[in-house]
Amino acid sequence: MELILFYLTSAVALFATVMMITRLNAVHGLLYLILSLLSVGVIFFLLGAHFAAVLEVIIYAGAIMVLFVFVIMMLNQGQKTIDQENAWLQPGVWILPSLMALVLLVEMAVIVVLGGNAQTGHIVNSKQVGIALYGPYLLAVELASMLLLAGLVGAYHLGKPILKITRPGGNS
């Protein structure tokens, strides 16, 4: 039962990802990407990582993708961009990425055939995640927080209004 669900979800994820890459309309592509992220969330859930599953939906599908849609909406692309995308997507472009993906697929097949030990049914709760994050991985958490702070400061600096505006003939 769980295997059927797993393969079904994986099929949805793969299909959505392929559709996402091949869509010419950016918003349709984003919708497929959201679908793909949601199915990855379901895969996490099926593997017993409930916390990761919910976080996947909250952070990726719920927050980051909303910002993506936000930006794409503001760009107001029409038929012109679709034609442009169409011109870029020649069949020849696919050869090298497909070959590399094939290598990954073969690797995975070999691992599965040789008896991979994917553990299903081991449920991870939030306490274990917290202990792992603030125990052995504390340094990584601190580094990530510093990176985010740097990003925040950078964004603030870029978004700062230029104060000295001299308007010719103005009364400023």
Place this chain on the structure above:
Amino acid sequence: MNTGLGEATDIIGILVSVIFVSAMLIWVERRLLAVWQDRLGPNRVGPLGLMQVVADMIKMFFKEDWIPPFADKLVFVLAPTIVFITMLTGFAVIPFAPGLGIIDFNFGLLYFLALSSLSVYSIVLAGYASNNKYSLLGGLRAAAQTVSYEVFMGISIMGVVMLSGTFNLREIVEAQRDVWFIIPQFFGFIIFLIAIIAESRRAPLDLPEAEQELVGGFHTEYSGMKFGMFFVGEYLGITLSSAIIVTLFFGGWLGPWLPPLAWFCLKTAIGIMFFILLRGGLPRPRYDQLMAFGWKVLLPAGLLNLLVTGAMVLSLQG
């Protein structure tokens, strides 16, 4: 007790009653607003005007279901269903009474947050697909408002999680046997209330559809049943928000004398009426005021609340 499903009859019963309550809210809201504004409200169709909902529904079914030729058709049709489905599935984790509910999920609270953040796609995509400048502005506002207020909503309920030590909504209710979390988490409650109003895009924080400036906002181009879907989705959102507020801060089904389910329904009904009173009582802030208030007041207040709660929990333990 982990991700166990409820009985099939329970699930169907909950589904039907939730949709029924949300539909009846159309009448409840109009009558209550009328009372508070010294009017009568709809009182002609059936006893007390109760059949007004049916009349509205028949009217909506027979309206022309028009898709504008300039719209992105696929997304335009998809958008109204998203809010409906996400809000309805949100009820899956609500603990109605001991032993009554759909699933008992260990991350129920996070599940609610996830679904409420997904529901914004409905508005954003509706704004995009309508291909209309007013709709687009509504969609942009919805995206920014929801992404920001989601942050404060998440931070404000962490105090509850700290006190109860779990994300499971049933265990959170059980942890309130001695004292409802509204008392130790009063500031958390205030922040959560403001954030959830912004998240469900209800007046006074209904900036994505501000009629006076944006025509109809994101649903300017919608008519017939698709508009009805947005409408019922909003009422489902109110019901879900009230149920979550009751569960987190007002002790869920706990209470003396009456059966647990009655307490839960009573508290939720009061919550819903409070939402309606807010709409009748408060003016809408300007958009930049809303965003500035969120980031400059609610975020520091939420973090401070988190810090103080953490310190209290640690000092009481140690």
